[in-house]
Amino acid sequence: MTESRARPGDQGATRDDDRSQPQAPVSEAGVARTYDRLAPLYDTLFGQVLEPGRKRMAEVVRMLQPASLLEVGVGTGLALAGYPPQCRIVGIDLSHDMLDRARERAAHLPQHDISIEHMNAERMRFPDGAFDCVTVPYVLSVTPRPAELVREIRRVCKPGGTIVVLNHFSGSKLWWLLERAVRSAAEHVGFRSDFRYDEQILSHDWQVLSVEPVNLFGLSKLVVLNNRR
Template sequence: MSLQARLQRRIQRYGWDLAADAYEFLWQQQLSAAHRQLLLLAAPLPGESVLDVASGTGLIALTVADLVGGTGHVTGVDISERMVEAARQRAAALGLDNVGFARMDGEQLECADATFDLVICALGLMYMPDPEQALREFHRVLRPGGRVALAVWGERRNCGWSSVFPIVDAEVSSEVCPLFFQLGHSGALTALCEQAGLVGVAEQRVTTPLHYADAEEACDAAFVGGPVAMAWSRFDEATRRRVQQRYVESISQWRQGDGFRVPGEFVLMLAQKP
């Protein structure tokens, strides 16, 4: 493993630990359209065994637990311990006993071969230093005929919030994910899936606006509960005010009254293990 890859994983782990408390409040509604469409593609069935990689606070896993029912089981894994703990607490509050969560690296899954009927990874693959290795792992843990359902952010030009990265990088090298939007290019995800040995690959795009009630909520989603949370935690107050102002200016074209309607794009993928 390269030094750069180790650094990126460390930033992801501790960055999402910092974002965990705010993530669900700031992002559940914004991601709901992509999540709904991904679940339609994945079509979890009663009795199936499902792995949810980069599970976060369990937004996908807990819904899938209902769909697979008492005869099925869902395992949610995430690199962030605090995200995993939040997901466990949500599952306990809902009284779900067919779902479990563990801290785990999506590129090195601690799961036996041919264990799952379905692997889901919603908006996690872009953060991994080696997404092709992650897809090989997804292939490995699937049973023959099992499905992989993926979602990544689309092209940078179609994601209005993407200005957060250069704004933060102008202050400090955030090292979040150098290839973040490359998986959103047409055919990029298809090529990775095929290289990992998956077949029947079907790719589709979903465009949906991200609604924010005001500038504070838009900034919190971008900085506090998102991928640059670790860099944000190290900024002093003057730097925070400066980057907030620049970000609000960058999304000002999508202002509606006090709020914002920022464009978003997702790429969804369904593939199968032969």
């Protein structure tokens, strides 16, 4: 990992005409409904195309060797096998149908200590500082209130622990074209297309340790953060 010197302008500017067009809100019920519907197809649709990001995220976690890890938005459990087996792993999600598949996947990993729970990540039941590491794969842009999610993941991560965010961020010319294509359908597909790095990462007082592009054309970024507070 290399230390990031990223500033708000580093991720590219969002065009002024797009800023003036508010995106459809994402609701908790809409997210759960979308992913319940997608559960039977999720691995086929998003398994391989998003796998490089998951693989790199798991590599980072293996380098860290945390004693405990929370995966927010565990989905069907595609990342579980990549985590170190000596780590106590908890995965949470809003979608019952996705969680059923995650439990099936976890059952085939007997060498891992994995618990799967239904939970809203914006209102987690865990005590403060419960985890050494929190991973957040492809979740920040689908949660109804990203600021609440950030507050909660920082609360349940130990002070000085590591938070690993895997997500798309607005800015590149290619992503700008995709934003225009899906903006009005955000509620139906379950994510915000207009999602800026400066607003969602740099506006918080955690320490950015590294940022690297992942997935096809580098459309997603893996951001490693120290939960200093």
